[in-house]
Amino acid sequence: MDCLVIGTRRYSSWSLRGWLAVRCAGLNVPDEVIALRGGGQTSEIHEISPNGMVPYLVHQGARIWESLAICEYCAEVAPVLWPADRVARAVARSVASEMHAGFRALRIAMPMNLGRTNRPLLETGDDVLADIARIDRIWCETRERFGATGPYLFGADFCAADIMFAPVVSRFTSYGVTLSAVGEAYRLAVLDHPLMREWAHLAALEPVSWQLERYESLA
Numbered sequence: 083m084d085c086l087v088i089g090t091r092r093y094s095s096w097s098l099r100g101w102l103a104v105r106c107a108g109l110n111v112p113d114e115v116i117a118l119r120g121g122g123q124t125s126e127i128h129e130i131s132p133n134g135m136v137p138y139l140v141h142q143g144a145r146i147w148e149s150l151a152i153c154e155y156c157a158e159v160a161p162v163l164w165p166a167d168r169v170a171r172a173v174a175r176s177v178a179s180e181m182h183a184g185f186r187a188l189r190i191a192m193p194m195n196l197g198r199t200n201r202p203l204l205e206t207g208d209d210v211l212a213d214i215a216r217i218d219r220i221w222c223e224t225r226e227r228f229g230a231t232g233p234y235l236f237g238a239d240f241c242a243a244d245i246m247f248a249p250v251v252s253r254f255t256s257y258g259v260t261l262s263a264v265g266e267a268y269r270l271a272v273l274d275h276p277l278m279r280e281w282a283h284l285a286a287l288e289p290v291s292w293q294l295e296r297y298e299s300l301a
Contacts (some may be wrong), residue, residue: 083140084110084111084112084140084141084142085111085112085113085114085139085140086100086101086104086109086111086112086113086114086137086138086139086140087114087116087127087130087131087136087137087138087139087140088100088101088113088114088115088116088136088137089115089116089117089118089127089136089137090115090116090117090118090285090288090292091115091196091281091284091285091288092194092195092196092197092285092288092292092293093118093193093194093195093196093294093297094118094136094194095189095194095249095252095253096135096136096137096149096249097136097137098194098248098249098252098281099137099149099150099152099153099245099246099248099249100136100137100138100139100149100152101113101137101281102245102248102277102278102281103149103152103153103155103156103157103163103242103245104139104152104156105277106156106160106163106240106245106277107156107157107159107160107163108159108160109139109141109156109159111139111140111141115288116136117288117289117291117292118292118294119294131147132145132147133147133148135147137149137152139152139155141155149182149246150178150179150182150242150246153178153242153245153246154242156242157242162239162241163241163242163245164241164242165228165236165237165239165241167228170227170228170236173224173227173228174235174236174241174242174243175243177220177224177235177243177246177247178242178243178245178246180220181217181243181246181247181250182246184213185213185216185217185250187207187209187210187212187213188210188213188214188217188250188253191203191206191207191210192210192253192256192257193253193297194249194252194253194256195256195297195298196252196256196282196285196286197285197293197298198256198257199255199256199258200255200256200257200258201256201257201258202257202258202259203257214254214259214261217247217250217265218261218262218265220247221235221247221261221264221265221268222262222264222265224236224243225264225268226264233267233268233271234268234271234272235247235268240272240275240277244272247272248272248278251268251269251272251273251278252273254269255269255273
């Protein structure tokens with residue numbers, strides 16, 4: 083049966099990416115949400131997903147288990163998920179891949195938690211600050227080159243590159259990260275996207291029993 087398997091919306095950054103791609107492409111698949119226990123201990127996911135992680139998409143015979151691969155698959159259905167211009171598309175794929183593979187320090191220091199807002203970390207190392215600066219620079223440079231027609235990285239269309247950075251927007255909101263004027267405007271635009279608001283609403287409806295102390299107790 084077709085479905086999109088995702089983890090706890092409050093915490094699962096990768097699930098958010100897959101869900102946004104599927105929804106932007108208009109795929110008619112239901113969500114199957116599994117409460118995460120953290121540390122790779124969610125055995126239910128290992129029983130379903132080939133790599134034991136979420137998101138995992140099953141659609142019309144296709145099985146896709148990586149967020150960026152899900153974006154690429156969805157773009158075959160909805161080509162607007164990548165910019166039409168060849169040069170812009172090359173940049174979009176580059177920054178999406180950089181986000182997919184990098185920024186480890188930021189990921190560790192700032193776990194996604196939609197339940198916290200503007201609560202800065204007590205300590206932020208140089209490696210985390212470097213990650214923040216690089217992301218802000220990507221946003222500013224991309225917006226300057228390609229964003230004249232709208233509020234997103236490549237203009238009016240919310241594309242796969244925006245999808246890959248969407249959880250970082252959430253993290254920056256949670257931890258009160260100070261950005262450049264361009265970066266801040268972009269953060270607010272992404273937060274205000276209807277699908278981002280829908281995800282946040284659904285996350286707020288999740289049972290309190292799904293919350294994990296390791297994330298809720300962070301300063």
